[in-house]
Amino acid sequence: MHEEIYEIKNYFQYYILRYSGVILILVLWQILPEVGLLDSQFIPPFSEVVVQLCELTLKSELMVHVAVSLWRVIMGLIIAAAAAIPLGLLLGGWLTRAADIVNPLFRIFSQVNPFSLMPIFILFFGIGEAAKLAVVAWVCLWPILYNTVSGVRRLDPVLIKTAMSMNTSKFEMLKKVVIPGAAPSIFLGLRIGVEMSFFMLISAEMIGATAGVGWLFHNSAMNNQIPRMYAAGVCIVILGIVLNRFLIYSQNKLFFWKGSTHVFSFAAWKKNVSGFSKIQLLFVVVVVSAVIAVGSYAAHVSKVSDINSNSSVQMKHMQMDKKEHDHMNMDKMDKNKTHDYMNMDK
């Protein structure tokens, strides 16, 4: 199948064909509500959503919400990785028998639902950031741990024997053989962890938070601001795709000696034959640290304002909502709707 893709020399034609399905769906989304086949109050046309998205980006702090959500994912991931990778190396490499014995207990733990733990996390950490970070870290922990253990166990025994015959110390063995050998598997665990935790984070933010894209979505849904809700939803989807693509891209870059294993052809589309260049690495570091800085600041501010002046913030939001035009329009539409229904009753 891949050969056939390479055969299409005309990139423009290729991209048109490739994204024709997406374009079709977007066009349908635009047309169907306008024609009236779908209720435009429940599914506003795509253009309206885009306008709302632009408005949110410019006027309101969409980027801050995105940064807060990403900050939570990154921090949770760091906590989970700091706990799981050393433990996994230990269990996979040196205490294999212990790993077998502890396996049932860990299996029970990994089945413990983060949402059923949410009330208990809240009891311990309060409704602050820590409870959400704990949920994210808990979700990330198990895939990373399992993949680290299996990565270490499936190391090529020839490599280990070679290293042993060269009389390497244990530390050298860990540094030069075990960690590089298990790295692809560990990274796979990190990727699964990030994807799942992003999933979970959105719902955790919906259940109880004062910032983040999940909160934005939930808040608009609760206030019946349907276009804003869709805008937040589109934002979450885009964020998810970007995150996913970035992880696959960096997986291919980091472990370029392994064949790409993703099912979709975009992963195999361009063959990366080198690791990260210095500029790319710098860029990633800058973006991540910017997200951490903005996110931690915003999360802190939201927490403080939450404690100090919860009511005033809400008042501000209420006023903002009133100023927004489409909210007013929607009220009018609501009235029209009720009129329609009444007429129908008559």
Added chain:
Amino acid sequence: MKCKKDTFYKFLVVFIFIAVWEAASRLEIVNSLFIPPFSSVILALKDMFVSGNLAANAGISIERALTGFIISVVVGIPLGYLLGGWFSKVNLVAEPVIEIFSQINPFILFHVLILFSGIGEIPKIAVIAWTCTWPIMFNTVYGIKHMDYSVIKAGSGFGLEGWKLFWKVGMPSILPSVFVGIRISGGYSFFMLIAAEMMGASSGLGWLILNNQENYAIRNIFAAAIVIAFLGLFLDIIIQFVENKLLGHVSVS
């Protein structure tokens, strides 16, 4: 002999964990209000079971989870076959669409569906089915792309054609990776169920936890969490059992 000893140790570790929990709580090393001793959790579990509260809610939850899970299996596997690479043009167009759909968070779907169908059973089951479909589909596609083509060639060399080739050779050679997807989905189904029930339901285990949280009945929260964990574990074990029965000939790593 060694194997038997290991099983003993496995139970011992679980037992030690429970003992530490009990002791830490009784000796007030951790706040026993927040983490009640294990025995009292079991007592709460017994009370809930006797009152019929637990069984009813668990039944509803299991029904929802299984319905969603079965829908996802029924939808996911054929979808995976469709996208497996036999129709390359379809594949080319469908891949970006599927990529976007698989990133649509089930809770976005949940709220949108509530707009249409109200807070009934449909959004909850749809959330579970939606989440579980993707791992099954992706793993089916993966299985097809990494299939051993010499086996297919051997099959056709023996004169198998069409459906027979599919059932006798194609299906069994993909099944291991399909089961990887099914196991992942089984785990997801309970995750998603609980969250969906916490967000909007009046029955089920997720609602039970939320309700107990609002009543500060910490022991009941732990009891419900234990029940959920064991239901998830049970489902995982059943899937593994079926997998072993079906794929006895393949060494599952």
